[in-house]
Amino acid sequence: MLLLGGVMIAGMMTAPRIAAAKAEANLERVNALIARMTIEEKAGQLNLQNDPFRWRPEGVNPGDALNTDQAQTAADIKAGRIGALFNGVGAATTRLVQDMAVKESRLGIPLLFAADIIHGLKTTFPVPLGETASWDLDLAERTARAAAVEGGAAGVHQTYAPMVDVARDQRWGRVVEGAGEDVLLNRLFAIARTKGFQGDDLKDWSSLLACPKHFAAYGAAEAGMDYNSTDMSELELRSVYLPPFKAAFDAGALSTMSAFNDLNGVPASGNKWLLTDILRGEWGFAGFVVSDYTSEQELIAHGFAADGRDAARIALMAGVDMSMKSGLYMEHIPDLVASGDVPIERVDEAVRRVLMTKAALGLFENPYRGADVRTERRVHGSREHLALAREAGRKSIVMLKNDGDLLPLPKTGKTYALIGPFGADSADLFGPWSIFKDTKLAVSLEQGLRSALGAGASLTVTKGSDVEAPIAGGIEAAVAAAQAADVVLLAVGESTEMSAESKSRVDIGIPAAQLALAEAVAATGKPVVVILRNGRGMELAGAVKDAPALLVTWFLGSETGNAVADVLFGDHAPTGRLPVSFPHRSGQSPFYYAHKATGRPSKPTDREFTSKFREVPHTALYPFGHGLTYAPVSYSPVRLSADAMAWNGELTASVTLTNGGTREASEVVQLYIRDRTASITQPVRLLRHFKRVTVPAGGSVEVALPLKFEDLLFLGQDLKPTVEPGLFDVWLSPDAQAGEPVQFTLNR
Known part of the structure; x- marks a missing residue:
């Protein structure tokens, strides 16, 4: 046992050293490439264009004649003017296209192939919002893994998913792409989907580079109108809209996509505070940022940039590393550097991020990874x-x-x-x-x-x-x-x-x-x-x-x-x-369960001078967390292990579930809290934990969930996590409107 323990410890010490050595070798390779690149070739690595070869139906195969668009794209690839292609799939053509970069360009840098694989490739799974309704993180990881297997077999390296925008206005059309209105669910599903897409090893053919999007606050577009402005306090941004992104990056995501919207007057794709100060400076994000479809060009329409050259400069200096579709980087970076408007160091930094990600994907060793027709046929739509x-x-x-x-x-x-x-x-x-x-x-x-x-x-x-x-x-x-x-x-x-x-x-x-x-x-x-x-x-x-x-x-x-x-x-x-x-x-709209009480809280018995609309109660018809099964399940009053929590302590909340039917029931017990008095006004409820349990027909089960000191954290007036002593409500309930709370006091 001692020998085994020694081997395990040695292995644990060796693994980080091996990873560090590989990273150092990748960095040396990348820096050597950058030293040899012309400014046009550097701009090319930051230029992402549509894939005209593998777009559906699959466009070309070896020996086919190229159409005008394909011929121009092929020429650009061979000249080093394109570093990545998106929304093309198909194993048969991957080698043909990759050969243009690897065998016919001056430096032989492989292309990165990306695609919008949001909820499946050939096999289509439920839309992300629907799948989130499962409240099943393992399921979300497994469907993302299956999508990655099908995508990898079709020659794809990166997916533009998961979408982790918290969406609280159901008028917004893109609610369907995310995990809904709750911060905790968005964080947990961001982690599950990132892990599912990326797998255990990014170099494996079945792994897709995840790209959490849209950074940031796109889900809060005014009036739920797509592409609209977003205006909010930094407190709201950091409390609600940034945590799912941070969770995805902590789970290993090495790319992200800048959003279409402006945030407090500064478009996200030109927002240095978002893309550099927070993403890089605070969070240490090491991957690359890709613009959403022409979003850097849209800085002009925003009235934030004078023209295409200005838009390219602003976006690049803000922290957008790769330009999607617009071609502005390829067109303007050489002149921007020559004129001194953009330092060459910033261009090199962006190129280094892109090339290091390609290295992390193993593309330098195997630029054709995963693209195998037999594998593609086997996994696409498999049983x-x-x-x-x-x-x-x-x-x-x-x-x-x-x-x-x-x-x-x-x-x-x-x-x-x-x-x-x-x-x-x-x-x-x-x-x-x-x-x-x-x-x-x-x-x-x-x-x-x-x-x-x-x-x-x-x-x-x-x-x-x-x-x-x-x-x-x-x-x-x-x-x-x-x-x-x-x-x-x-x-x-x-x-x-x-x-x-x-x-x-x-x-x-x-x-x-x-x-x-x-x-x-x-x-x-x-x-x-x-x-x-x-x-x-x-x-x-x-x-x-x-x-x-x-x-x-x-x-x-x-x-x-x-x-x-x-x-x-x-x-x-x-x-x-x-x-x-x-x-x-x-x-x-927007309606969500975690709203504030206001100074005149809505009450069922008070129709005047309270926070509500005249025509309807200030509730949901069907609340967040609601869902029935084929057996009635009742909840006992909630019990706490103590009526006070010590500073840095922990409590246990318990409830008895009773099944009054003849079939077993699957129930999702949801733990909500409310901080009754705080230096920042708090939501009327906040989901902190949930647990799925099976209640046998005619039987009862005891369910206990932990409530930890960390669950009481909120961002204070200084925008730093804090906890304050005082009274808290706790619910164990089947949804965000049901149940009666119990209370405890947090003591310092």
Whole structure:
């Protein structure tokens, strides 16, 4: 044992030395390259352009003639004027394109291939917001790992994910890409997805360089309007919007993307305070910053730069290392350096960051890593990945409502009418940012339900309306189908075109044509199960809101139909929980659970002169954390291990869960706190821990969660983490509005 212990200690001491030696060797190689590079070649390494060779459908193969765009890009690569390409995939062409850089350019520096692999490549998993509804970090890491395997096999080295923007305004179209409204969930899913994409070794062919985005505060765009300005205090920025980025970088992410928005009057892609002072100076980030699509060029439209030359100068000096698409760096860096407007040292610094990342990816040793046609065929849409997509899909579904235990439905002996624009749809189920999806893998709701039904059961499918417009005779056909059925399955909600980048919405409700369809169907008196497709928290109204059963199914990806059938017919109980609040009305936006009390807190009994809107209570229709399963679970009063916490101490909060049903239940116990009195006003609740537990049918379980001194930290007036003695509320509850708190005192 002593010998074994000695070997283990020696190994632990040796590993950092080996890593340091490799890093030093990489640095020597990179510095030697930089010393040989012309200023044009340096600018080229910072120039990121669209991949015209491997864009879908795969554009060229060895022996094919190049079109004009491809020929120009090939010439630029060979001349050292391009250092990276994005949004091309395909193993067959990777070697052809990489050969242009490695074998035909003067210095032979390999290209970096990047792509928007947001929630899968060929196999598509639930959109990130939907997957976050699983509250399952292991699942998120596994789906990111599968996406990295498929991406790596297709010759990709970097993904522009995860998006870690905290999103509290459901009008914003890009809510769908992130982890919702809560800081803790965003931090934890940022870590899980970064680890999943990058794996254990960045040099492995199946590892993708993660790129947390969009730095920073893009999710707080005014009025939820995409690309809009963001204006907030530094306290809010550091308390809410920066922590998920820091978590991703601490997990090993070596790239990040600058945001489109301006922050307090300074565009993020020209913001030295963000990109250099905080990112580099405070956090020690060692990777590179890439602009979002032409965001450095957009400094001109912001009114922050006079022209393209000025925009390139500002962005580069602020800390943007790589220019995406605009070509401004390639066009202007040589002159900016020659004129003295940009020091050569700053250019060398940016080039060094890019080349060191390429070295970390192992591209100098193996520029063709991962691009193997046989591997690509084996992993794309593999049985393992499709099984994972189905698992992820069903775990992402949230049951908001189940009056009279309408669900689960029987597989046999019933007649079902699937009504709505998403019933037979096999195009919209993938969701936004699924640009490389394999449409042949799509399982529609109709297909999934039909495959699950048993003897004596039947399914009719009627569209009823388009997503945003009525269709002639649609409602009449839907009513007839409903009248002939035992149960109506109403597939309504948003299309991909309504929930994505540049798809902000003033009204986050169900489109009028679908609401009219829902009202007509509900008027038949048949029980209705709403199967909601969405990429945000929505306003629910009329027959959709009043339906006895309501499932939130997001955009679930390739296995949508099978995943929904698994839950609908009870093979798996719903286990998802909301990562965003569903407001009563669109006009409450932005609404999020962790709001401040204000000096006139909202009270149910006081209708005047309190913080609320006239028409609705200051609550969510369905709160953050809410989700039901197929058994009722009750919570006992919360118990604390002590009524006081010592300074630097710890308490335990406990609750008894009791299952009053005949099926076991999967429950997510959520621990919230409130600091009752502090030098900075605090939210009415803050999620600090959560734990998933299984409660046996008819049984009870005791759940204990730790509450540590560190959980009480907040940023003080000096913007430094602090804890102050005093009274705290604690909840162990099923969502952010439920339960009664207990209190303890923190003593100094």
